[in-house]
Amino acid sequence: MYQPQKYRLYPFPNQERELLRQFEELRFLWNHALEQRIEAWRKEKRSLSHVDQCRDLARWRAYDKEGIGRVYGHVAQDSLARLHDAFGHFFRRVREGVRPGFPRYKREITSLTYPDSNGSAAIVPGRNGTRRLRLSMLGELPIEVHREPPAGRVKTCTVEREGDRWFAILTYEMEDPPSPPSTPPSAPIGVDLGLSHLATLSTGETVEPPKFLRRAEERLRRAQRVVSRRTKGSHRREKARERLARCHAKVRDQRRDFAHKVTSTWAARHDLIAFEDLSVPSMLGDAHLSRSISDAGWGMLRQMAAYKETRRSGRYVEVPASGTTQTCSGCGRLHDPPLTLQDRTYVCPCGLHMDRDLNAARNILARALAKIPGGTGESTPVETGPPPHRKGRRVRSKKREPPRDSEVAR
Ligand SMILES: [Zn+2]
Secondary structure, three states: OEEEEEEEEOOOHHHHHHHHHHHHHHHHHHHHHHHHHHHHHHHHOOOOOHHHHHHHHHHHHHHOOOOHHHOOHHHHHHHHHHHHHHHHHHHHHHHHOOOOOOOOOOOOOOEEEEOOOOOOEEEEEOHHHOEEEEEOOOEEEEEEOOOOOOOOEEEEEEEEEEOOEEEEEEEEEOOOOOOOOOOOOOOEEEEEEOOOOOEEEOOOOEEOOOHHHHHHHHHHHHHHHHHHHOOOOOHHHHHHHHHHHHHHHHHHHHHHHHHHHHHHHHHHHOOEEEEEEOOOOOOHHHOOOOHHHHHHHHHHHHHHHHHHHHHOOOEEEEEEOOOOOOEOOOOOOEOOOOOOOOOOEEEOOOOOEEEHHHHHHHHHHHHHHHHOOOOOOOOOOOOOOOOOOOOOOOOOOOOOOOOHHHOOOO
16 A cells, blocks of 8 residues: 655755756647647547657757756656647547537646656655655755655655745555455544535534634635736736745645544444545536535545555445435435425435434445445445545546545644
8 A cells, every 4th residue: 555645845946946947848748748649639640648658758958968967857758748638538428428528728737746756766865864855857855754655665746836835745555454344344434525514424423624624714805816816927916826836735734634534433433434426526416516625535534444454344335326426225215306505304105304414424434334345235336535646637537547636644
């Protein structure tokens, strides 16, 4: 399994300049490779493969030594791999009939990744007990190691810029924890993520975002409005944009801290956690509710719960989302007529009278228990932890690249 760990970086001014320069090279590479794919298709009805593009890249790096040649080879290849993934997702969504979202040109790149750091990324001792992050082609960057790195081998390293701060996210390859025992879980929960409460547990507890976070989010919305009011290209707008970026960073940090707190508690108390599988957008119907905000929080909770549970040899299960709200958790009947968003209570002829989210959480738990060996139903393999860390697009999806706010292990 993989354990991510995030550290603050303090690059020297010349290192910072070099990083920004490499971001530019990678942005150019991405846009160029995207254009190549589009052209190949338009002119010759031919799909370029990842291998084709990597071969081109190697040639290009060889003669553009002062440009893309400055970027470590695997880092540049990783960028192409992401583009390849983006096309993969695009075609998959086309096949599934979901709104596809064609890969886009990038106006900015804020991170780069050493995808398989066989020594190309390592934390090394610096002067006077300090530490440095040694990166091939970039040198040794001052790093703040606020907690001892895990014992595993460094698998990937991502360097990213958030506003004016720099971070390194290292994923460590750890020995797999023992797999969950074959006995049924002793304290399982189902979690319904929603809008009226952040989360409702099948135990009846609810989780609300803390006040400080809601206040920070409100400040963020205000900062957003200020930016859009000001004249494009003006000095004042630039100022407002900087403020907005700081608000974003603040909200992101607070959300992450909060999600860590919540998921640590869950993982400590429960040996099975079940969520709805939201990779297929089941919420399209009520999608226009202020989704973007809660979305980010939900993704984080699921990701963190997954790896924390796995680390403790517990179970993390995702169940199909369809009908969890509409089904009675007592007798299995469907609500007729279907519950609307305004109905806060589920009332069933069988006598069940329950908060709608609690009812959904109970259904999620029941479906999860039916899925695991030793549960109540047939045995199917249980899904475990998140994939190794790959950071990139901002799209919040649970595919190859987990949302970046959720990467930090505690
Ligand atoms: Zn019922």
